[in-house]
Amino acid sequence: MQVELLDCTPTPEELVCRAARGDYSSDWVGSDVPFAEVMEPVEGDTIDEKKQTLMDHLMRSGHWGPFEHPSATFAVRGVSRSCMAQITRHRHASFDVMSLRYVKLSGEEALEERFTYPETFESDEVVSREGVEEIEMSAEERGELADEVYQKCIDAYTDLVEAGVPKEDARMLLPIGTKVNMTFSMNARALMHLLNMRMKGDAQWEVRELSEKVLAEAKEWMPYTFERYEEKHPQPLSP
Ligand SMILES: Cc1cc2nc3c(=O)[nH]c(=O)nc-3n(C[C@H](O)[C@H](O)[C@H](O)COP(=O)(O)OP(=O)(O)OC[C@H]3O[C@@H](n4cnc5c(N)ncnc54)[C@H](O)[C@@H]3O)c2cc1C
Structure with a gap:
């Protein structure tokens, strides 16, 4: 970011x-x-x-x-659509957001460039108000799962766009972690x-x-x- x-x-x-x-x-x-x-x-x-x-x-x-x-005026690069949805709730700001109706995402970029990987996909613990809790899945498994799902999403999106589906419809298959x-x-x-x-x-x-x-x-x-x-x-x- x-x-x-x-x-x-x-x-x-x-x-x-x-x-x-x-x-x-x-x-x-x-x-x-x-x-x-x-x-x-x-x-x-x-x-x-x-x-x-x-x-x-x-x-x-x-x-x-x-x-x-x-x-x-602030320029922001590489936040998830989830983060974007939160910040745009503030009604006294004016926004321009990269549009997935107009921008065609490339499937060529590294997954980390295209999608958000929270720290809890890698760390062994999660810190919350309830305290420190262990995550019951290895960091390796979590990393592989995230890579697999993100790769499937961008591949499916690319297939649809290449088949002629409008970007504004193909984007429905992109996850909320899309940057x-x-x-x-x-x-x-x-x-x-x-x-x-x-x-x-x-x-x-x-x-x-x-x-x-x-x-x-x-x-x-x-x-x-x-x-x-x-x-x-x-x-x-x-x-
Ligand atoms: C920790 C956290 C959790 C949240 N969880 C959720 C959630 O689960 N679901 C969800 O939908 N949202 C959630 N929100 C978003 C939150 O409810 C607000 O919509 C958002 O933070 C915008 O802030 P704001 O309401 O202060 O408004 P802003 O748009 O930043 O406006 C600033 C101030 O102007 C005044 N104001 C602006 N518009 C009006 C109006 N129409 N009427 C009266 N006063 C107005 C208010 O005093 C307001 O505080 C969460 C926010 C936080 C920080």
Whole structure:
């Protein structure tokens, strides 16, 4: 799985502060007013300190509106259709997902490139809220079973497409572990909500992994906001 910050609002935390200052002052906060002037009444010796003071205040008081102005677009490579179905439940994001109506999958690629292999196909134990449990099938058998089923699926799909069945119908034989790519855009507030839901210990491992990679990119984009967010986000499940 790969996640890349594809595009974003260029000065997001300045935008949050400028919008918020417009809430608390009758002065115009348009771009013709220097940012330092907009922030002048805020406590702090430097512009960075002033930004932190204001954003701290917003986050502590649950004043999330200003965080809806900056947006980011993420490119995601190689998540299962299961993970894609989960992330696309978030209604404040915009998505483009690789379409299996239009894209013809090749049967030539290695199975690992085409399909998702969860860790529990290989590890000897599974860690859950109930504790650590052993898996009663050898890793070798599980690996062989997954390879066999995935190979049958891609072979059957390829046979149907080559026989003239439309891709949109042949894809019915592809498993939920089939990997797709997607692009999605969200504002910072909606993104924090998504991370809250999907980094929780009881969220599925793949969407948690995706969320962790998105958070790493978001910290590059809005360092103060997402580092502060990370301090508070729910802890992952541990054994
Ligand atoms: C661990 C876990 C298990 C889950 N299991 C299931 C499952 O078994 N089956 C299943 O179907 N889904 C499941 N979900 C999905 C979940 O129910 C939500 O649909 C999904 O997480 C989207 O989050 P959200 O509802 O907060 O909405 P978002 O779309 O992210 O919206 C953000 C917020 O906006 C507000 N909002 C948006 N739209 C509306 C609206 N129409 N009306 C009122 N308020 C709105 C809400 O406050 C919402 O929290 C699961 C999610 C998690 C994290």
